[in-house]
Amino acid sequence: MAIDIPTRTDQLPTSATRFIGKAVNRIEDPALVSGTVEFIDNLSLPGMLHCAILRSPHPHARITGIDVSAALELPGVEAVLTGEDVERWCDPCFTAPEGWGNYCLAVGKVRFVGEPVVAVAATSRYIAEDALELIQVEYELLAPVANPDEAMAPGAPLVFESRGTNVIQSRTYTWGEVDRVFAEADRIVTRQFRWNRVGANPTETFGCICQWDLADNSLTCRGAYQTPRFMGIGRAASLRLPANKVKIISHAQGGGFGGKGGPRGTDIAALLSRKSDGRPVKYIEDRMEYLLAGGGQSWDRYYDASLALKADGTVTGFKVRLVDDQGAGAEGYGTISAAKPLAAFTGNYRIEAAFYDLTLVATNRAPTYPYRGYGPPPHNLVLESLMDVAARELTLDPAELRRRNYIRPEQFPYTVPSGNEYDSGNYAAVLDRVLELADYKGLREAQTKARAEGRLVGIGVVSTVEPGVFDWNAYATVGVPGVGVPEGVKVAVDVFGSVTVAVGFNLQGQGQFTIAAQVVADYLGVDMNTVKVTTASTDVALPHFGQGGSRLGVAVTGAILGACEKLRQTFCRVVAHVMQTEPEQIELLDGRLQMKGAPSHGMSIAEVAGLMLSRSDLLPLGVEPCPEATFVWVSPNRNQPDDQGRCRSYLTAAAATHVVQVEIDRDTGQVKILGYYIVDDCGTRLNPANVEGQLQGGVAQGVGAALYEEYVYDPQCQPLVSTFVDYLMPTIHEVPMTVKDHIVTPSPIAPLGAKGCGEGAIHTTPAALLCAINDALAPLGLECRETPASPRRLWQLLHDKA
Amino acid sequence: MKPAPFEYHAPTSIADAVTLLARLEDEGCDAKILAGGQSLMPMLAMRVARPDALVDLRRVPGLDHIRLQDGHIAIGAMASKRAAELSELVRERQPLFHAATRLVGHQQIRNRGSVGGSFAHADPASEYPAVALVLDMEMVATGPDGERVIPAAEFFVTYMTTALEPGEILTEVRMPVLPAGTGWAIQEITRRSGDLALAGIALTLRIEAGRCTDARIAAFGIDATAVRLGEAEEALRGAAPNGESFARAGAIAAASLADPMSCIHASAEYRRHLVGTLLERALAEAAARAH
Numbered sequence A: 001m002a003i004d005i006p007t008r009t010d011q012l013p014t015s016a017t018r019f020i021g022k023a024v025n026r027i028e029d030p031a032l033v034s035g036t037v038e039f040i041d042n043l044s045l046p047g048m049l050h051c052a053i054l055r056s057p058h059p060h061a062r063i064t065g066i067d068v069s070a071a072l073e074l075p076g077v078e079a080v081l082t083g084e085d086v087e088r089w090c091d092p093c094f095t096a097p098e099g100w101g102n103y104c105l106a107v108g109k110v111r112f113v114g115e116p117v118v119a120v121a122a123t124s125r126y127i128a129e130d131a132l133e134l135i136q137v138e139y140e141l142l143a144p145v146a147n148p149d150e151a152m153a154p155g156a157p158l159v160f161e162s163r164g165t166n167v168i169q170s171r172t173y174t175w176g177e178v179d180r181v182f183a184e185a186d187r188i189v190t191r192q193f194r195w196n197r198v199g200a201n202p203t204e205t206f207g208c209i210c211q212w213d214l215a216d217n218s219l220t221c222r223g224a225y226q227t228p229r230f231m232g233i234g235r236a237a238s239l240r241l242p243a244n245k246v247k248i249i250s251h252a253q254g255g256g257f258g259g260k261g262g263p264r265g266t267d268i269a270a271l272l273s274r275k276s277d278g279r280p281v282k283y284i285e286d287r288m289e290y291l292l293a294g295g296g297q298s299w300d301r302y303y304d305a306s307l308a309l310k311a312d313g314t315v316t317g318f319k320v321r322l323v324d325d326q327g328a329g330a331e332g333y334g335t336i337s338a339a340k341p342l343a344a345f346t347g348n349y350r351i352e353a354a355f356y357d358l359t360l361v362a363t364n365r366a367p368t369y370p371y372r373g374y375g376p377p378p379h380n381l382v383l384e385s386l387m388d389v390a391a392r393e394l395t396l397d398p399a400e401l402r403r404r405n406y407i408r409p410e411q412f413p414y415t416v417p418s419g420n421e422y423d424s425g426n427y428a429a430v431l432d433r434v435l436e437l438a439d440y441k442g443l444r445e446a447q448t449k450a451r452a453e454g455r456l457v458g459i460g461v462v463s464t465v466e467p468g469v470f471d472w473n474a475y476a477t478v479g480v481p482g483v484g485v486p487e488g489v490k491v492a493v494d495v496f497g498s499v500t501v502a503v504g505f506n507l508q509g510q511g512q513f514t515i516a517a518q519v520v521a522d523y524l525g526v527d528m529n530t531v532k533v534t535t536a537s538t539d540v541a542l543p544h545f546g547q548g549g550s551r552l553g554v555a556v557t558g559a560i561l562g563a564c565e566k567l568r569q570t571f572c573r574v575v576a577h578v579m580q581t582e583p584e585q586i587e588l589l590d591g592r593l594q595m596k597g598a599p600s601h602g603m604s605i606a607e608v609a610g611l612m613l614s615r616s617d618l619l620p621l622g623v624e625p626c627p628e629a630t631f632v633w634v635s636p637n638r639n640q641p642d643d644q645g646r647c648r649s650y651l652t653a654a655a656a657t658h659v660v661q662v663e664i665d666r667d668t669g670q671v672k673i674l675g676y677y678i679v680d681d682c683g684t685r686l687n688p689a690n691v692e693g694q695l696q697g698g699v700a701q702g703v704g705a706a707l708y709e710e711y712v713y714d715p716q717c718q719p720l721v722s723t724f725v726d727y728l729m730p731t732i733h734e735v736p737m738t739v740k741d742h743i744v745t746p747s748p749i750a751p752l753g754a755k756g757c758g759e760g761a762i763h764t765t766p767a768a769l770l771c772a773i774n775d776a777l778a779p780l781g782l783e784c785r786e787t788p789a790s791p792r793r794l795w796q797l798l799h800d801k802a
Numbered sequence B: 001m002k003p004a005p006f007e008y009h010a011p012t013s014i015a016d017a018v019t020l021l022a023r024l025e026d027e028g029c030d031a032k033i034l035a036g037g038q039s040l041m042p043m044l045a046m047r048v049a050r051p052d053a054l055v056d057l058r059r060v061p062g063l064d065h066i067r068l069q070d071g072h073i074a075i076g077a078m079a080s081k082r083a084a085e086l087s088e089l090v091r092e093r094q095p096l097f098h099a100a101t102r103l104v105g106h107q108q109i110r111n112r113g114s115v116g117g118s119f120a121h122a123d124p125a126s127e128y129p130a131v132a133l134v135l136d137m138e139m140v141a142t143g144p145d146g147e148r149v150i151p152a153a154e155f156f157v158t159y160m161t162t163a164l165e166p167g168e169i170l171t172e173v174r175m176p177v178l179p180a181g182t183g184w185a186i187q188e189i190t191r192r193s194g195d196l197a198l199a200g201i202a203l204t205l206r207i208e209a210g211r212c213t214d215a216r217i218a219a220f221g222i223d224a225t226a227v228r229l230g231e232a233e234e235a236l237r238g239a240a241p242n243g244e245s246f247a248r249a250g251a252i253a254a255a256s257l258a259d260p261m262s263c264i265h266a267s268a269e270y271r272r273h274l275v276g277t278l279l280e281r282a283l284a285e286a287a288a289r290a291h
Ligand SMILES: Cc1cc2nc3c(=O)[nH]c(=O)nc-3n(C[C@H](O)[C@H](O)[C@H](O)COP(=O)(O)OP(=O)(O)OC[C@H]3O[C@@H](n4cnc5c(N)ncnc54)[C@H](O)[C@@H]3O)c2cc1C
Pocket: B032, B033, B034, B035, B036, B037, B038, B039, B040, B041, B057, B077, B078, B103, B104, B105, B106, B109, B112, B113, B114, B115, B116, B117, B118, B120, B121, B123, B125, B126, B127, B128, B164, B168, B169, B170, B171, B194, B195, B196, B197
């Protein structure tokens, strides 16, 4: 039974869409605003214990002794877990690439400050934390490896002795005739950039409740799980259980952004439950733990990059050398962030050749994890900054230089040198619209005036492509195997005609439950408020992945369309049988299964479902009394990469151009954002309010990365940032409300023409802000090439010049 | 992030509170006063502060007044910062204190945080101690021997340390009404809105017959406590209130700083520079208000 997934809204069985494309109220929100959502820390189970974790104060040390006897004597303490237990019961956490991982508790040595060393389960978190103070750990200090230079120096101490090196991976990618285009270039611009560590900071940190059933030898984990199935498989591997003995129940999450992590916390809580006779054990990561060693640190990068151009501004080549400080291993899949740029290496431009020299290094900083956008925010900052440098050198307007190099609308589908295929786009139209929206000419005139007054006003015009809907193949070169990331749903109509959608993920903020309800309601012609979206636990859910890689809105749409299409086929058979005709004579339109050409002859969805469930005597042979259908969607037409990592990886290519105007205070180095304009194109906007939320939120994180946030370490690898007093998340006062508009170039291949839109803004904002800052500094001949462009850094630049 | 064990007391009168503190001290018990909790609670949760006992002042009546009293403004230690911010008396008669209040954290912090708490806490980057030095405020401490009045210049001892004795409660702060015609300004550099200052300046400025007659200037965020900038004050005396003299005062102030603090957000050198810039700007702002 071939299932065609509609790629256009006019292919839906409805005379007019009622929900898709509209900013309908989100079905997630009443529970969120009334406080009835069950976040994991709201849940308490009978007999539940609380976990606290003793963490390493040292970046690199051998553990020579652990004495937990006093902790065990503290009333209320039920179990204490050490590396010895873990070594007996566990395997190191699965990583990519393989072999660069740690156990959930340090075994033998610690590799970063904050690494879990001992864990306690007690009757309250207070007692558990009291117990930590009674534990004695003896360390023999080892020299820390503070940065990639140190890590790669001959004779450097080894973070993972068994690997024999601190280099996790080092390889080059060559796409096209790189040497030739650089040899033939009229101009080459080269710069170094330093992107300091930043990362995800969801409102809710990671938390879980784990219970080991000692009779069944099975494990149930409830928690803030972003990718439940993946988490379940991982736990089975690390805890040495059959996969069907691990059940993950994903709770609603207060954000994720890639920082939730979870393997360590889950394994620790699970083993504590195992050690305390199967009582449930709750672990709630607190903010200090999160900032120190949660999944919130990403992108610690040193870039050296060049752009080759012709005299007329045609960009012909792009070379990037990236040394990425992964921290203490690859447990957090930080490596995929360095591979992700392959999906859109050359951005919006027709650049014929490119080169990527990628070195992933282990140090004694905390391990890095994915962060919204994965790798492109720093990569785009490099590419777009070089575009601006080139524009300055060629005395071209930066918007004009970009326009000259854009992939043209008629060139889609367009295969970029690094292998991915962009489905569609109209970059010049996006640029035209945003320049108009921002009154670009007016901004430039105002800048000229301000400069004459000695003010440092700058404008950034930055274009990016957002690869949407990830596939594993994008990360094959860093050791993630496979093609096809599944998203499965079940759509069930009950005897009264209400519809239930069971998905594998839980809500995290983006509004995918609403998208699911919109699509079901428009397809089946029912009202959105009759649709219930619910999360299935991993023991019964279909294969799924959940949020990640700017995919879920599109993926869940595809899955629901597939399931609805299967339902439609079944319903047509049933109705045809009842009406004594052929299924081909029956059509679904606006919620009715009716005779083609005689629409008054037909039945509503509710009637068909009711009939199926209550009149088996009327069912055609071979049709089960089950008005339900499942569908597991994967991106169509993906393939295995070649030896240079080239493949069709991300399904969709959304695009955006941001225009931002800033002013730098010469005397204080403070940056003020004077205006911020966005035009984006993510194809069909399934729910425009959702898209708007994604954009504004991404801008906030981009502002953070460009101007405020930084995980600072001292030269001994001691973290100097452990609270929000020092990790400067921008607040509503720092984030501008952006002026937005959009154009729509539907994807010809994705469900309903929608493109992934969850990451585009964070891909663009840091570059836009840095370009604007450097535009402001240009008359002084200064450039800031380090993030965040904090007042201290900018003042130092200005001061050193003066 | 859970506090270490502590005893909790919630006395219902000042007398009880004072007696309790004295008893706890006698018993060798390290007691801490809890006011709005906006600084103390995080310190407890991080186990940076580990008192044996907390004495919560929130049930003690009579500590939250804001009133004109004998020609000065008196604010009870437990009045919230939000109450001070919303007080017409404070806004109209002591605009410098009012402006400083609005710079403290966010509204949520000011709802909970007490006025007295910020003086007792004596954070070097806090606005209030600097304003206290500029305005010659007085702190009223109540202890076993009754009340005593401590001038601001003696109150702030060093980093997060005040002249309060262990058994004493700060019960009231007093400040003069700002004389008509006095210019004032408070300016600070924070990384984000509502953050503690990397550097800040509070000042009053009197201008008579086209000359600066009296400048009272304090800087915060740069040393262990707020500091008066005497050399800059001196340089301004008799100077014409113009950009040139303000720039000079800024430069003198910057040069006069002994050893500014340094942190990941601001080096000592940057802080020194900020003091000069802020003073210059604050003087211009104050001059525009003076008449
Ligand atoms: C996000 C955030 C931002 C902030 N920003 C600023 C800012 O910009 N500027 C600023 O100045 N502050 C700032 N603060 C601190 C805040 O203003 C606190 O409210 C203030 O420092 C203490 O007041 P409190 O009532 O909360 O005192 P508590 O936290 O309850 O107590 C603080 C200390 O003072 C002692 N104490 C309190 N009251 C008395 C009393 N009556 N007698 C004797 N001792 C007493 C306590 O024992 C304790 O040691 C910020 C706090 C937060 C959380």
